[in-house]
Amino acid sequence: xxxxxxxxxxxxxxxxxxxxxxxxxxxxxxxxxxxxxxxxxxxxxxxxxxxxxxxxxxxxxxxxxxxxxxxxxxxxxxxxxxxxxxxxxxxxxxxxxxxxxxxxxxxxxxxxxxxxxxxxxxxxxxxxxxxxxxxxxxxxxxxxxxxxxxxxxxxxxxxxxxxxxxxxxxxxxxxxxxxxxxxxxxxxxxxxxxxxxxxxxxxxxxxxxxxxxxxxxxxxxxxxxxxxxxxxxxxxxxxxxxxxxxxxxxxxxxxxxxxxxxxxxxxxxxxxxxxxxxxxxxxxxxxxxxxxxxxxxxxxxxxxxxxxx
Amino acid sequence: xxxxxxxxxxxxxxxxxxxxxxxxxxxxxxxxxxxxxxxxxxxxxxxxxxxxxxxxxxxxxxxxxxxxxxxxxxxxxxxxxxxxxxxxxxxxxxxxx
Numbered sequence: 001x002x003x004x005x006x007x008x009x010x011x012x013x014x015x016x017x018x019x020x021x022x023x024x025x026x027x028x029x030x031x032x033x034x035x036x037x038x039x040x041x042x043x044x045x046x047x048x049x050x051x052x053x054x055x056x057x058x059x060x061x062x063x064x065x066x067x068x069x070x071x072x073x074x075x076x077x078x079x080x081x082x083x084x085x086x087x088x089x090x091x092x093x094x095x096x097x098x099x100x101x102x103x104x105x106x107x108x109x110x111x112x113x114x115x116x117x118x119x120x121x122x123x124x125x126x127x128x129x130x131x132x133x134x135x136x137x138x139x140x141x142x143x144x145x146x147x148x149x150x151x152x153x154x155x156x157x158x159x160x161x162x163x164x165x166x167x168x169x170x171x172x173x174x175x176x177x178x179x180x181x182x183x184x185x186x187x188x189x190x191x192x193x194x195x196x197x198x199x200x201x202x203x204x205x206x207x208x209x210x211x212x213x214x215x216x217x218x219x220x221x222x223x224x225x226x227x228x229x230x231x232x233x234x235x236x237x238x239x240x241x242x243x244x245x246x247x248x249x250x251x252x253x254x255x256x257x258x259x260x261x262x263x264x265x266x267x268x269x270x271x272x273x274x275x276x277x278x279x280x281x282x283x284x285x286x287x288x289x290x291x292x293x294x295x296x297x298x299x300x301x302x303x304x305x306x307x308x309x
Numbered sequence: 310x311x312x313x314x315x316x317x318x319x320x321x322x323x324x325x326x327x328x329x330x331x332x333x334x335x336x337x338x339x340x341x342x343x344x345x346x347x348x349x350x351x352x353x354x355x356x357x358x359x360x361x362x363x364x365x366x367x368x369x370x371x372x373x374x375x376x377x378x379x380x381x382x383x384x385x386x387x388x389x390x391x392x393x394x395x396x397x398x399x400x401x402x403x404x405x406x
Contacts, residue, residue: 009358020367020383021334026342027387032365058334061326062314065334198362224387232388232401235363 012202013039022065023057027231029238030054030137030221033195034108037135037219040202041209043068045104046085050078050113053144054137075117079125079134082107086130104209105132111152112142115176126185126214133208133215136178139223147226151176154246156290157278159226164281174293182216183252189215191251191260196222196238200249200260207251220247228277237276244272245298250305257304269294335383339366343386345401351376353398360390360399 017038024031034054038045048071049055055072058065073081086105093100107125109118114136122134141159142148149162154175158164162171182190189211193201201219208215220241222234229237241247244267249260269291273279282290312321323329347360354376361369361377368383369390379390391399 009362012358012362016332016367018367019332019335020380021337021339022366023337023339024365026385027389028365032363035365035367059328060337061322062317062328063334063337064328064330065332067332230388232392234365234387235389235393 008199012198013042015039015043017041017043017045017067018058019065019067021063023060024053025223025225025231027224027234028053028057028221029195029234030110030139030223031057032234033137033201033219033221034058036195036198036201037106037108037205038068040205041068041104041106044102045069045106046082046089047071048073048078048082048085048105048107050107050109050118051075051144052110052113052137053139054108054110056144075113077118077121078107078109078113079118079122079132082132082134083125083128083130086132090131105130106209107132107134109134109136110142110144111136111138111140111178112150114138115152115178116150123181123185126182126187126216129187129213131212131214133205133217134182135205135208135217135219137219137221138178139221139226140175141223141226143223143226152178154290155293156282156286158281159278169286170278170281177297179216179218179252182218183255185214186255187214187216188212188254189251190218191216192218192220192247192249194220194238194242194247194249196235197242197249197261204251204260207253226278228280229275233275237272240267240272243267244269244294246272246294248298248301250301257301257307259301259305338382339385340368340380340382343381343384344404345386345388346381346404347379347384347386347388347390347399348402349376349378350398350400351378353396355396355398357395359393359395363389363393365389 018035045068147159149159153171158170164170191204193204222237224231243263368380
């Protein structure tokens with residue numbers, strides 16, 4: 001899954017179900033993640049999308065970037081809407097009103113829609129076990145409205161509602177671990193992915209769509225605007241997040257952990273933090289504290305995945 | 310979309326503001342946002358398709374002889390293709406005028 005596998009890119013689906021002409025910022029890795037996800041899912045897909053960056057940029061009224069049925073809904077209820085779509089279409093197939101075939105039901109939301117506002121609807125949909133996939137595009141703040149903190153913002157990040165200064169370190173709470181919350185629902189498939197590892201991302205989305213029952217995929221999407229990095233470095237920072245073990249890539253199939261990518265050499269956290277404007281105020285002591293936390297979380301995932309082998 | 314966006318009135322919209330045309334965002338040319346443009350040195354291109362895979366705007370197209378180049382109608386000039394190209398055959402050149 002490192003840079004090597006990228007060279008088989010000609011085997012990837014050529015058609016674009018998320019077209020050009022969307023209004024994402026330059027270098028938006030979240031739009032790139034949507035593009036990869038739609039390549040993996042194909043045309044037989046129904047998407048419900050919460051309000052957020054990806055909704056705003058892809059559907060300014062007379063235009064749409066989507067080539068699949070797509071429903072926009074409020075911030076909190078994309079998981080509920082897709083549950084309804086799934087149940088409705090299942091009933092129509094049973095009554096013979098539409099031909100029976102495999103359709104992917106996909107709900108998408110940003111980290112705000114998933115971890116803060118839509119948490120209840122998502123938890124309900126996962127608990128009911130609808131045959132659907134929930135994909136969270138995590139750019140670690142409410143980027144669409146101007147970089148406000150969410151519960152997915154990592155410790156120490158400076159945002160407009162958690163500004164760093166003399167009295168504050170920036171975001172002073174730890175990042176909510178949504179993938180682990182999804183695992184706790186005992187659903188058949190949970191995975192974390194990143195658009196800097198496109199083959200891994202596409203394979204995971206395919207597995208999630210093929211799994212009967214609810215599946216959850218958490219995608220780290222680098223946001224050059226909100227993370228205060230140059231636009232061309234969007235892919236690089238995704239790689240650094242994975243290589244420094246801040247965001248380990250793993251999947252949990254029926255409760256069994258499997259690490260998808262183990263860095264050859266674990267990078268120091270400073271590699272990941274130093275170029276980002278949102279972390280530039282951190283002192284060595286604070287970085288040391290964050291490093292301890294990252295190591296602890298990574299060792300836990302490592303232990304859980306090794307137990308299975 | 311038969312009419313330009315600013316000419317459409319509310320009476321002409323579908324009930325519930327449903328958009329009935331698929332993928333018609335291609336009519337909106339995001340290339341006008343660009344301040345730098347990628348230029349591909351075709352003789353060095355190894356035709357691996359990394360730029361195509363990593364373009365957030367899906368604006369990289371394959372030319373008839375197999376190398377990849379940016380469709381400047383949609384390219385926003387982020388520079389990801391130039392950064393990720395394994396042989397470094399893409400350079401970003403400032404737009405002038």
